[in-house]
Amino acid sequence: MQRIQESMVRVVGLRKTFGRRTVLHDVNFEFSAGKIVGLVGPNGAGKTTIMKALLGLLATDAGNIRILSQPVSVTTHTVVTQQVGALIERPAIYPFLSGWQHLQLITNSVVQMKWVVQAFQMENYIHRPAKRYSLGMKQKLGIAMALVNRPRLVILDEPMNGLDPQSVKRLRHLIVQLARKGTTFLISSHILSELEKIIDTVILIDQGQVLLQRTMAQFQESARQSLMIRTMENARGLRVLLRADYPVVQRGSDLIVNKPVALTPLLHTLLDAHIQILKVNQYQEDLETVLLRLLAERKA
Amino acid sequence: MGQLLQQEIFKFRHQRLAWLAPVILVLLQAGLAMTAHGTSVSDQKFYVSSAYGGFQWLTILIIVIGASCVTMEFEYGTIKQLAIQVNHRWTIFVGKYALVLGYSVLLHGVVILMTLLLKERGGRNFSWQNIYLYHQSLLANLVTNAALDMYGGVMIVGLVFLLASCSHNSAAAIAIGVGVCFVGEGVSSLLLQSFKSLLPVMKWNPFNMFFLQEEYGNPSYQQNVTHLTIQQLGVGNLVWALFFVGVGAVIFSRRRI
Numbered sequence: 136m137q138r139i140q141e142s143m144v145r146v147v148g149l150r151k152t153f154g155r156r157t158v159l160h161d162v163n164f165e166f167s168a169g170k171i172v173g174l175v176g177p178n179g180a181g182k183t184t185i186m187k188a189l190l191g192l193l194a195t196d197a198g199n200i201r202i203l204s205q206p207v208s209v210t211t212h213t214v215v216t217q218q219v220g221a222l223i224e225r226p227a228i229y230p231f232l233s234g235w236q237h238l239q240l241i242t243n244s245v246v247q248m249k250w251v252v253q254a255f256q257m258e259n260y261i262h263r264p265a266k267r268y269s270l271g272m273k274q275k276l277g278i279a280m281a282l283v284n285r286p287r288l289v290i291l292d293e294p295m296n297g298l299d300p301q302s303v304k305r306l307r308h309l310i311v312q313l314a315r316k317g318t319t320f321l322i323s324s325h326i327l328s329e330l331e332k333i334i335d336t337v338i339l340i341d342q343g344q345v346l347l348q349r350t351m352a353q354f355q356e357s358a359r360q361s362l363m364i365r366t367m368e369n370a371r372g373l374r375v376l377l378r379a380d381y382p383v384v385q386r387g388s389d390l391i392v393n394k395p396v397a398l399t400p401l402l403h404t405l406l407d408a409h410i411q412i413l414k415v416n417q418y419q420e421d422l423e424t425v426l427l428r429l430l431a432e433r434k435a
Numbered sequence: 436m437g438q439l440l441q442q443e444i445f446k447f448r449h450q451r452l453a454w455l456a457p458v459i460l461v462l463l464q465a466g467l468a469m470t471a472h473g474t475s476v477s478d479q480k481f482y483v484s485s486a487y488g489g490f491q492w493l494t495i496l497i498i499v500i501g502a503s504c505v506t507m508e509f510e511y512g513t514i515k516q517l518a519i520q521v522n523h524r525w526t527i528f529v530g531k532y533a534l535v536l537g538y539s540v541l542l543h544g545v546v547i548l549m550t551l552l553l554k555e556r557g558g559r560n561f562s563w564q565n566i567y568l569y570h571q572s573l574l575a576n577l578v579t580n581a582a583l584d585m586y587g588g589v590m591i592v593g594l595v596f597l598l599a600s601c602s603h604n605s606a607a608a609i610a611i612g613v614g615v616c617f618v619g620e621g622v623s624s625l626l627l628q629s630f631k632s633l634l635p636v637m638k639w640n641p642f643n644m645f646f647l648q649e650e651y652g653n654p655s656y657q658q659n660v661t662h663l664t665i666q667q668l669g670v671g672n673l674v675w676a677l678f679f680v681g682v683g684a685v686i687f688s689r690r691r692i
Contacts, residue, residue, distance in 0.1 A: 190519050192692055209524075216520055227516035229507070231450050240442055280516070 140167035142204065143288055143319045144189065149198030151184055151343075158184050159343040162198065166321075166336055166348075168287070171314050173330045174323040175426060176340035182323040185340070186223055186290050189321070191215050202288060220286035222294060226277025230266035234276045237265065242283050251279040254309050255302070270297035278306065282313070289313075291322045295329055307333050331422035341430055358420040359428075362392040365414040366405065375408045376401070439521060439530040447534060452503070456496045457545045464489045464546065468553040476561050483554050484567055484576040485652065489546035490584040494591060496542070498616060501535045501592050502608035505599035505687070514692050525684035532596055532680060539588045543581045550577060568652070583648040590644055590672045591616055593679035600687040620645045624660055638662040641675045 142165060149162035159181050166172045174182050187193040189200060191212030200207040205214035228237065234257060238248045252261050255275045265273065274297045281289055295303050303326075310320055311333055324330045331337075337354060339346040349357075365388060366372040372390055376383040381401060383392050392401070398415070405412055420428070447453050464487040471482040482488075505528070508514040517527050554563070563574040571579070595612040602608035619642035626637055637643075643661050647668040650656040657664060663671065 187515075187692075190515075192515055192518055211522060212519075213522060216522065219519070221515075221519060223515050225512050227511065227513040229446060229449075229511055229513060232446065236445075236449060240445060 140169075142166075143168040143170070143202065144321065145199075145201045145204075146185070146189070147199045149185070149188060149200065150196045151181075151188065151193065152196055157343060159188075159195070162340075162343070162345050164338050164345055164348050166319070168319050169314060169317050170335045171310060171320045171322065171333050173327075173334035173337045174321055174340065175327060175330065175337060175422075176346075177430065180340040181343040182340055183224060183292055184343075186221070186292050186321070186323065189215075189290060190219065190221055190223065192223070218287045219290060220281035220284055220288075221290040221292075222277045222281045223290070223292045226273045227280070228265045228268075228273055228276060231264060233264055234261040234268070234272075234279075237276060237280055238283050241280055244283075247283050247285065251283045254282075255279050255305065271299055271302060274298055275302060282309075285313075285318070287317070288319045288321070291320065293324055294322060295324055295326050303329055327423040327426065328421065337422065337426075339426060339429065341433065346429065346433065354422065354425060355419070358425050359393070360395045360420075361418045362396065362398070362401070363414075363416040363418065364390045364392070364401075364405070364412065366390065367411040367413060371408070372405055372410045375404060375410065379404045436526055436530060439526060440533060443530050443534045447504070447538070452500060453538070456500065457542060459496065460489055460492055460542065460546060461549050463492045464549050464553060468557055472557050479557075480561060480565070480567055480573055481652075483550060483573055484580055486546045486550040486577060486580065487553055489550065490543075490580065490648065493539070493542050493546055493584070494588065494616065495613060497535065497539050497588060497592060498595050498612040499609050500538065501595040502599045502602075502612045503605040504531050504535060505596055506602055506605040506608045509690070509692070510604060518692060524688040528596065528600070528684045528687040529680070532592065535592050535596075536589065539585060539592065543585050547577065547581055568654070580648060580651065583651050586669065587645065587647045587672060590641070590676040590679065593676040593683065594641070597679045597683035597686070600683045600690065615642075616645065620649075627660070627662065634662060639671055641671075641679075644668055644671045644675055647672055 145165045147163055149159050150157070151159040162181070162185060174185065176182055184193065188195050189202070189207065191207050191209055194209045202214045203218060207215060232240075235248065235252075238251065242248060252258055255278070257272070257275060257279065260268065260272060265276065268276065274294070278291065278294050281291060294306060298306065307329065310322075314320060322330065322334070331351070334351060336348065336350050338348045364372070369385055369388065369390055373383060373385050376390065376392070381392055381396065381404075382394050383390050385391075402412065402415070467482065467487040471479055471487065474482070508517060518524050521527060561573070564572050567573045567576045569576070594615065595608070598611050598615065599605075599608040602611065623640055623642035623645070626640065627634060627643070630637055638661065643663065646656055646661045647665070650661055650665055650668060661668060
């Protein structure tokens with residue numbers, strides 16, 4: 136029997152204007168529980184505005200938001216108070232409280248507090264006043280505050296800001312672990328290379344509109360692939376491959392095949408012509424390149 | 436609401452000012468008590484009934500605490516975290532208001548205690564049972580003054596909260612709060628003297644309500660300054676307090692975060 140996946144977030148026809156400026160135009164998306172969703176787009180695209188609307192922090196002009204099938208608005212967001220943890224823009228930190236005291240503000244469970252402190256390796260400074268924290272320490276505390284109650288949905292706005300590579304790796308690991316246990320994540324980040332390592336689904340936003348929502352598998356299918364070949368005789372190799380109808384161009388000292396092709400027959404073609412092959416590399420566009428290409432294509 | 440209030444108390448008791456305020460008050464009262472030591476018995480009774488200036492210092496401290504209590508959430512960006520936790524943002528505002536009023540009650544207790552101690556050390560030539568204003572004992576005058584000051588604080592804190600809700604930083608909110616509360620009395624007197632034809636309406640202006648406690652200590656204020664009885668000032672204070680808290684809560688709730 137097929138298990139029906141529970142809808143975690145459903146956004147329909149969301150519109151928001153600030154004065155005369157429309158920042159969100161008819162935004163629609165949906166994702167199910169247990170997913171790690173990346174919300175990406177250029178600066179000012181509307182990512183934070185969407186996140187604020189999801190948390191009931193911002194009144195919208197039109198549209199409908201539901202989390203776990205319950206409505207969310209500025210005045211009605213019981214589901215957010217009970218099931219959602221968030222880090223929006225910058226960590227919400229009182230300089231006169233210690234990290235531990237910040238966690239105490241959110242939960243009474245010492246077990247949960249100890250778990251999150253250990254997960255982010257904050258033991259050495261958690262009892263120090265937060266005014267003495269570095270940017271990275273504050274960021275970790277902000278994420279810890281979003282996670283400490285083990286909410287069903289976690290919304291993280293640029294969580295990697297200010298984190299060192301080790302902490303980024305630890306955060307990635309923790310997010311994947313929690314997602315496996317059923318926690319859903321909506322994450323916005325400019326560090327797409329980090330994001331693509333963990334997300335299941337990507338939602339691309341530009342100028343307040345959702346350009347696309349795809350799973351990473353769909354993304355990888357649409358990502359352009361290319362083959363780079365270096366031979367002892369590139370000029371002759373180019374002629375041989377063109378004669379065999381391969382879409383090949385010469386770039387510097389390499390021959391580039393811009394479409395996915397079967398490798399063995401291509402190599403046979405070169406070897407049959409007695410051309411010595413020095414190097415073969417296969418490239419696939421990463422998330423960043425695909426998104427930048429899509430944005431450029433849209434502008435064009 | 437209960438959890439919100441608990442959070443506010445938790446945050447507040449970890450702020451330095453929460454512990455520093457009673458110390459400042461005690462020191463200032465002690466300072467004034469020393470200068471009052473050589474004055475006449477009548478003056479000394481006045482100082483005792485006004486808690487050696489403690490009530491006025493307390494008002495300044497409550498303005499500072501109230502203003503920073505509201506604006507800090509916007510300054511630190513913590514308002515988002517708070518707003519996520521509640522369905523109605525005005526409950527945060529009301530929670531903070533209740534906290535500051537509660538703390539004001541505590542500080543009034545400290546001021547009364549300190550007055551009792553200072554009087555025992557410096558004012559042994561007259562008794563607590565001596566009749567002072569309104570044919571009441573000195574002690575009754577002190578307690579009534581404290582009660583009126585606390586009651587007046589309900590409106591002052593409401594006004595400070597309203598101003599702080601419109602402000603982007605605590606320093607500005609504190610400065611405006613102190614300014615309005617202390618210059619307000621002068622402005623009110625000036626208005627009432629300048630526009631005598633509008634007196635029936637103008638006497639209900641909110642700044643006139645600041646005279647509540649002073650009118651108790653100086654009954655002549657009713658004729659010369661406020662043109663309102665103590666009871667009328669009491670009602671005015673309450674009505675304006677409700678208005679300030681209501682408007683403040685609406686502004687606080689609608690502020691972009």
